[in-house]
Amino acid sequence: MAADVPTEVMTPADAAAALPTGDGIRLSAHPKARRHIGIAKGWGGLIAFALVLKISRGSAALPWPDAIERACVAGVVGYVVAWAIAQTVWRHLALAELEQLRTKLIAMAEAQAAERERQIAEAEAAAAAAQQAAGQPAVPTPIPQG
Incomplete structure (x- = not known):
């Protein structure tokens, strides 16, 4: 029976289309x-700008236009380096926040499931007691799965 079903080969375009779309998690x-x-x-x-300007004018004794040019380039480099470091740090912090939230949600779900099981057990015990009080034999009721 399984030999009658043709196998379908996905092209890369089909595989890309099958991926879930969305923004995902963004910093x-x-x-x-x-x-x-x-x-x-x-x-x-x-x-970075101030440091390179100070070094260029102080110890290197460069003229103002050259010192400012170097300081501007250093400012751009400092901007990009600070951005990369901050991105890396915040990526780890955001992942830690997500893990903490996931752990909290799992604990809440487990607590709710335990509470639900306790309520079901209490209801079954009350039903059995009511049946015994009425003189009927206790019939175990099946617990719904889900």
């Missing part, structure tokens, strides 16, 4: 991460 949508990454980028650029 740009995380309010604290977005703010802190922006602050880190600003400070990274400013500190």
Whole structure:
């Protein structure tokens, strides 16, 4: 019977279309991460700019135009480096937040399941007691699965 069913080979385009679409989890949508990454980028650029300008004018004794040119390039590099570091740090923080939330949700689901099982057991005990009080033999009722 299984030999009668033709096998279907998916092309790469079909496989890409079968993948779930959506935004997923993005740091740009995380309010604290977005703010802190922006602050880190600003400070990274400013500190690199000021540091290179100070070094260029102080110890290297370069003229102002050359020192400012180097400081601008260093500011851009500092901006990008600070962005990369902040992205990495916040990626780990966001994943830790997600894991903490997942653990909390699992614990809540387990507590709800235990409470539901307790309520079912109480209801079965009350039903058995009511049947015995009425003089009928206790018939075990099947527990619905689900």
